[in-house]
Amino acid sequence: MGMRRGTNLPRMGDFNRSVILEAIRRSVEGLSRIELVEATGLSAQTVTNITRRLLDEALIMEAGRTINGPGKPRVTLRLVAESRFSVGVHLDPAVITFVVLDMSGAVVRRRIVRVAEQEPRRVIETMARTIDGLLDEADVDRRRVAGVGVAAPGPLDAERGTVIDPPKLQGWHRVALREVLAEATGFPVIVEKDTTSAAVGEVWTAAGAVDDSFLFLYLGTGIGASLVRDGEAVRGSSQNFGEVGHIVVDPDGPPCACGSRGCVEVVCTPQAIVERADAAGVFDGDPDARGARVVEERFTLLSERAGEGDPAAGAVLRGAAAHLAMLVSVLTNILDVDRVVLGGPFWSRVADVYLAEIPGRLEARSATRAVREIPVAGTVVGDDVGAVGAACVVLDSALTPRASDLYLDR
């Protein structure tokens, strides 16, 4: 039987160091030592000791003095953004997106690489070469790179860092992505679900409270959900939280390979929506065109036509929004969150229509509508949320304080 572990002074010291570094990072203008005492509840002595060490390590710097009435002037402490970097890679069936972030979470380099259907090992080699090129361009000292985060479609075998048969990545059968990429780059690699990465990116980028709790609904080639509770992404026991593809959102919908009908997978994905639009006569081109690239182009075309007032295109998108609202209501009724964020690579194209349709439908189906409303908003991160999020996963695991880190090791 496992027992809960106690804590001790060195654990407490590490935790408080992370708390102070996080408070400084999250403040746009920097903080004085007195403000840190107020923000963290720590004693002035503890704050002085910890900030001295952070200054020695050049993770923070003194940036100006404020005179505020009599007494000593206050010294503002600010993050040294370029003291650490991290790399984010978003592995998608159509494209691979790369970003380099500094410790403030700012994107210092970005690149998109289209990969035709290639053997996984060759794709990983391309990744390693691209990462190397981006770090050269940005003139980043390799010793300051905290690691590489890869956002990949689930489900994942988190223990082995492998991608397991993601339905939309052909040939990626149990590829040891973490190990092979770590060897090719020389950096530690974290493989995370694209949906979870996106949620971590949202937490790092949004200037929300540290105890923010929200559902992130990820609109990519597939649809996935992730959850942030008290500022922390909830990963689940096997790190596969949020597989929502076979939730029924339309009892009158088309049959699904799973044996049911009207699942998210056959109703809400870009491919399903494009097929419905095709049947509604929205497109004039080749009705048999296939593949991830074609779906993406047609999805863009559909949203453009809807924006131009094409009634058939508008009706298809509003219908898709209504079905997604069903999914969102199922998830919020289960998970009981404060708010909902929608994002992912396909999000910006449907944001207007979806934000007009979803909130009212969600409200009507909310189990807790008598006690509160659940606001719905688009991501603050943009279309690169997968790659940015993957880089944030690396920064997050290195920098964010976790109460659970206080437990003594076994």
Add this chain to the structure above:
Amino acid sequence: MGMRRGTNLPRMGDFNRSVILEAIRRSVEGLSRIELVEATGLSAQTVTNITRRLLDEALIMEAGRTINGPGKPRVTLRLVAESRFSVGVHLDPAVITFVVLDMSGAVVRRRIVRVAEQEPRRVIETMARTIDGLLDEADVDRRRVAGVGVAAPGPLDAERGTVIDPPKLQGWHRVALREVLAEATGFPVIVEKDTTSAAVGEVWTAAGAVDDSFLFLYLGTGIGASLVRDGEAVRGSSQNFGEVGHIVVDPDGPPCACGSRGCVEVVCTPQAIVERADAAGVFDGDPDARGARVVEERFTLLSERAGEGDPAAGAVLRGAAAHLAMLVSVLTNILDVDRVVLGGPFWSRVADVYLAEIPGRLEARSATRAVREIPVAGTVVGDDVGAVGAACVVLDSALTPRASDLYLDR
């Protein structure tokens, strides 16, 4: 913007005290100080200091010495079970169940009261009188009562401790249950969803690891879900986690008042199952009989007939199990848990049929079947899981260490 708070020595001391008390409580045979050092990772000095204080407060006692080779004999430390008590009340549409637990989680008194449709205030008065009577019978010193936990059907207004319009409790509109019962009994009262209470009861009663993670599916008058992650019940932002009534589990199912079809509410509840059995000709009595009591009696009859080999009754129950398996798969695919526990007041009557049907169906629909299996089992607590769980909620909030308790107050 909220900031994360640091921690300090007094917080650490309180936390380590809870860790040691929990370790002693969870050990059936008691633990020596050396075993506590091993179990918790704390220093011998810290263990000695904390156990001395626990002995002074009479929460633990010295129970025998073991001689183990040369050196000083080891003293076994054991919980003083009768040092604290708590009361659990399960408010159900048909019956109210009361239990008194000691600190070890053992039931020392139990009573069931059937309430006809009464005005909520009169029901609360009955509760207070029954609690008083039970404590008298068990000869419990009122100063040793940690509080009263009430398991109530959701949704709840947790801030006000009120029940909001639970669909199956007529007349309970925004009743200030917590406040009124606290006044009537003189004890602190915690109101918790019945489903969450059940999960806490399961954690306290099962001798699982402290980092146990499971989905608890609660079969009561309504169906609800709760989640335990790392040994702690997940309550959600408004403490209404787990509203699953309008998840579609049968696209061919009957229409639901929510506007959809085949929802859990109209397919998986005892009432829905009894109606289906009625239509299948399982019962020979009055087809128009209604009310919570009739549903309960017929549900019992249905399970008895299925057990006796009645093919129509068996088919209805197996169908209900298949639909519940759909719900379980939706939940496990979202929540990514290690295992599933089924329980609640209606559980024991269907356990055999459900445990034969659900695991295979769940496996077939699991998004992570390539990496792991998800075992399914019945509760270890029994039909009183709601009331026992509510009493455990009180013990849990008083005794279980939480890393989050380490944060300094604002």
